[in-house]
Amino acid sequence: MKNQLVSEILYKIADLLDIKGEIFFKTRAYRMAAQNIEVLDEDIEVVTKEDRLQSIPGVGEALAKKIKEIVETGRLEYFEKLKKEMPEGLLALLEILGLGPKKVSALYNKLGITDIEKLRKACLNGKLRELDGFGEITERNILRGIQLLEKTSGRMLLNVAYDDGNDYLNYLKKCKKINNVSLAGSIRRMKETIGDLDILASSKNPDDVMDYFVKYKDVENVLMKGPTKSSVILNDNLQVDIRVVSGESYGAALQYFTGSKEHNVAMRSLAIKKGYKLNEYGLFDKETEKYISGKDEKEIYKKLGLDYIEPELRENRGEIEVAKNKKLPKLVGYDDIFGDFHVHSIWSDGSDSIETVAGYAKKMGYAFVGITDHSQSLKIANGVSEEKIEKKINEIKKINKKISNFRILCGTECDIKSDGKLDYSNKVLKKFDFVYIGIHTGFKMSKNDMTRRIISGMENEYADFLAHPTGRLIGRRDPYEVDVEKIIDKAKETGTFLEINSFPDRLDLDDLHVKFAKEKDLKFVLGTDSHSFMHLPFMRFGIATARRGWLEKKDILNTYSLKEIEKILGRE
DNA sequence: GCCGTTTTCGGCCCGACTGTTTTCAGTCG
Numbered sequence: 001m002k003n004q005l006v007s008e009i010l011y012k013i014a015d016l017l018d019i020k021g022e023i024f025f026k027t028r029a030y031r032m033a034a035q036n037i038e039v040l041d042e043d044i045e046v047v048t049k050e051d052r053l054q055s056i057p058g059v060g061e062a063l064a065k066k067i068k069e070i071v072e073t074g075r076l077e078y079f080e081k082l083k084k085e086m087p088e089g090l091l092a093l094l095e096i097l098g099l100g101p102k103k104v105s106a107l108y109n110k111l112g113i114t115d116i117e118k119l120r121k122a123c124l125n126g127k128l129r130e131l132d133g134f135g136e137i138t139e140r141n142i143l144r145g146i147q148l149l150e151k152t153s154g155r156m157l158l159n160v161a162y163d164d165g166n167d168y169l170n171y172l173k174k175c176k177k178i179n180n181v182s183l184a185g186s187i188r189r190m191k192e193t194i195g196d197l198d199i200l201a202s203s204k205n206p207d208d209v210m211d212y213f214v215k216y217k218d219v220e221n222v223l224m225k226g227p228t229k230s231s232v233i234l235n236d237n238l239q240v241d242i243r244v245v246s247g248e249s250y251g252a253a254l255q256y257f258t259g260s261k262e263h264n265v266a267m268r269s270l271a272i273k274k275g276y277k278l279n280e281y282g283l284f285d286k287e288t289e290k291y292i293s294g295k296d297e298k299e300i301y302k303k304l305g306l307d308y309i310e311p312e313l314r315e316n317r318g319e320i321e322v323a324k325n326k327k328l329p330k331l332v333g334y335d336d337i338f339g340d341f342h343v344h345s346i347w348s349d350g351s352d353s354i355e356t357v358a359g360y361a362k363k364m365g366y367a368f369v370g371i372t373d374h375s376q377s378l379k380i381a382n383g384v385s386e387e388k389i390e391k392k393i394n395e396i397k398k399i400n401k402k403i404s405n406f407r408i409l410c411g412t413e414c415d416i417k418s419d420g421k422l423d424y425s426n427k428v429l430k431k432f433d434f435v436y437i438g439i440h441t442g443f444k445m446s447k448n449d450m451t452r453r454i455i456s457g458m459e460n461e462y463a464d465f466l467a468h469p470t471g472r473l474i475g476r477r478d479p480y481e482v483d484v485e486k487i488i489d490k491a492k493e494t495g496t497f498l499e500i501n502s503f504p505d506r507l508d509l510d511d512l513h514v515k516f517a518k519e520k521d522l523k524f525v526l527g528t529d530s531h532s533f534m535h536l537p538f539m540r541f542g543i544a545t546a547r548r549g550w551l552e553k554k555d556i557l558n559t560y561s562l563k564e565i566e567k568i569l570g571r572e
Numbered sequence: 573g574c575c576g577t578t579t580t581c582g583g584c585c586c587g588a589c590t591g592t593t594t595t596c597a598g599t600c601g
Contacts, residue, residue: 022573025584029573060574098590100599133598137591185601198601229588241601243588261601268585279586 001485003037003044006070009079010034010063015091016082018101019108032058035262037067039317041516043485045071089115097145098138106131120146148237156238157474158541159504161187161194164218164238171216172201177208180250184257185241188311190544192474192507196239200257202250209244249281252294255301256280262316263309270304270320278304312547317515331547334540337558339368341411341465342436342499342527343536347392348373349381351532354408355399360533362406368562371396372411372436372527375423381440383415386428393431407562409433413467418442420456422463429462434569436499436527438467439480447481454487458496464569465525466491468501468508476505488517497557498522500549502542503529514549525557 014030036058037044047053048071053064070076086108093104093116107113110131111122123143128134165187172181178201182188185198203209206227213230214222223231223239231241245253256264257280271278277286282294283303293299301308306323310331313319322328343357344350350357354371361369373392374383384392389412396410413436415423422429422437429435437457445453457463469487470479491498498517501508506529509517514524526542528535546556553559557568 026573028584032574058574062573098599102598133592135592141591196601224589226589231589257601259601264601265585272585277585281587 001043001045002071002074003040005074006044006067007034007038009070009076010037010066012088012091013079013082015094015101016086019086019090019094019105020082021101021105029058029063033063033067035316039315039512041519048072087114092116093119095149096142097148098141099145103133106133116146116149148233155193155195155475157504158187158190158192158194158507158544159538160236161197161238162541164234164236164240165197165199167218168197168199168216168240172199172213175209175212177205177212178203179247182254184243184254185259188258189260189314190312190541190548192510192541192545194238196241198257199240199242200250200254201242201244202247202253203244204246206244210242213242243280245280247295248291249294251297252278252282252300253280254297258311258314260315263314263319266316266320267304270306274304276304310547312544313550315548329550329552332543332551332553332556332559334543336553337366337526337539337543337556338561339366339370339558340528340530340536340539341370341409341434341525341558342372342413342467342501343369343530344373344413345371347371347382347384347388348378349531354396357530357533357536358399358403358406358408360536362403364536366406368407368409368565370409370411370434370527372413374440375412375414377417377423378415378440383423384412386424389424389428389431411436413438414463415440416453416457418445418453420453422457422460426460426462429460432462433566433571434464435462436465436467437463439471443471443477443480445481447483450480451483451486454482455490458487458490458494463494463496465497465499465527467499467527468506468529469498470508470510470513472506472508472510474505474507479508484513484516488513488520488522491517491522492520497525500524500526500542500545501529502526502538502540502545503535504538504541507541507545509545509549511545511548514545514551518550518555523557524551524555 010030011034014027017027036056048068053059053067066076066078090104090108093099111127113119113122122128123139128139129136165183169183172178181201184200186194187197201209210225210230214225214232218234219232220235221233223233229243231239233239243253243257268278275286277284283292283300284290285292293303298308307326307328309319309323345354345357358369374381376383376385393410396408400408410432411434412432416437416439417423470482472479498509500514528538530536557565
């Protein structure tokens with residue numbers, strides 16, 4: 001699949017054209033096309049071959065020609081030419097808070113700045129203030145922006161932002177001047193990484209709210225403070241933006257600030273088509289500017305002829321069309337899960353006993369927990385030898401007798417070895433309540449070999465679930481080379497459930513793959529990959545990923561009763 | 573550069589804040 005490559009090049013062209021000073025609508029056209037290709041659920045090579053590129057929204061004659069060139073040659077002459085005009089390093093400068101295309105263009109054309117190091121030096125030497133539109137404060141802000149970028153490399157994992165956001169929210173809820181307050185932005189959509197936190201509040205005394213907002217205990221730095229909008233940096237470097245609006249506008253503002261940007265662009269276009277104007281203050285009549293709606297977010301969707309779209313779906317991946325036809329999935333709920341299938345114990349590399357884990361899982365309201373320690377050859381994680389399995393099963397039996405209304409399932413996370421064989425013999429695999437298979441070594445195989453290896457693992461009759469199917473670690477390790485489509489086809493054939501690994505730095509499969517697999521009618525399991533009972537609540541991030549992948553209750557094994565699960569797994 | 577029941581040209585989402593200015597451009601979301 002070259003979809004990623006094509007969309008990356010188009011995004012970069014958009015940035016370069018911005019710096020070059022092209023009109024906004026042209027660069028936006030590149031970005032729209034890039035986004036639509038990024039989320040396309042078809043292989044762009046196939047679309048190219050069948051001459052259907054112009055059926056992709058936002059792709060016309062000119063872009064189709066460019067995309068064809070990328071797909072066929074792996075490069076684009078036009079892009080190479082642009083890079084000769086403007087060094088690619090300029091793109092990194094756009095990442096700096098406060099720097100946009102115009103300023104980057106001035107820095108390049110007037111001072112010859114092409115990368116972050118040169119920019120830092122120029123700031124320190126006071127060179128920027130010589131330029132029109134730049135001053136001493138700009139220099140200081142850019143230096144701060146560079147520092148911030150280097151410290152955080154941009155984005156934060158969902159769980160950290162989730163905790164920060166909810167702590168802040170609880171603080172704000174204590175403010176008597178605030179009527180309504182909610183998280184908004186990517187944290188409300190539960191995206192896998194968060195750039196900054198957005199909070200929305202309604203109040204009749206915005207100035208008081210802003211005074212209260214900036215006094216939060218973890219605020220390190222106030223970036224800006226106005227009556228409707230303020231921004232702070234927390235001491236863990238997360239930026240938090242708050243908007244304060246009137247009650248009349250709260251729903252419209254919540255819709256607007258939840259995004260995504262792409263979803264909103266589509267919503268606004270739809271509003272215009274229907275004779276309205278939609279902004280953060282409400283839904284208005286296009287002609288008379290008369291206020292129609294805005295208090296309640298759900299009302300906005302209704303007035304536009306749409307079913308309510310849950311925040312996790314708002315990525316402009318077809319949700320608006322489907323909402324129009326009243327065909328949205330009834331998403332799996334955050335309380336619909338009866339247990340966790342993927343938990344490690346002290347039998348391998350977990351830090352808690354099976355009994356401790358089970359006790360906590362029961363307290364969470366679960367009906368079961370699956371203990372899945374590593375298999376024997378994974379020495380680094382203290383994998384359990386075949387001889388010890390019987391002992392472990394007996395321990396679980398004993399604990400199960402002690403706990404009422406709860407079941408510990410004895411599973412395993414069995415390694416798929418480099419040759420595609422599983423790390424336990426079938427005689428041993430047979431003893432488990434269920435078997436996860438997964439890749440833990442030899443990540444650097446060729447795509448073909450890795451795909452064959454995983455497929456061979458799935459062909460084992462005792463393999464039930466495929467753990468973390470792409471092996472990525474967000475921000476640390478790229479997915480291994482694997483043909484996800486082939487894996488999905490094989491899983492369909494063998495009845496293997498794909499895991500949505502819910503550990504915050506995995507979230508693997510990711511939302512896009514989940515949606516893709518669901519369209520092929522695959523089934524899923526959720527597992528936290530907990531290595532301590534304290535990790536069990538990470539389940540909510542897996543559920544969020546499932547929701548972002550359009551999954552319903554019936555698509556996920558964890559929502560079934562123990563009886564049904566045993567029947568489905570065929571191990572009664 | 574895309575798009576079309578306002579269609580082949582002229583639109584394309586837009587408001588708030590900052591820092592630079594002295595009425596506004598640039599950036600952000």
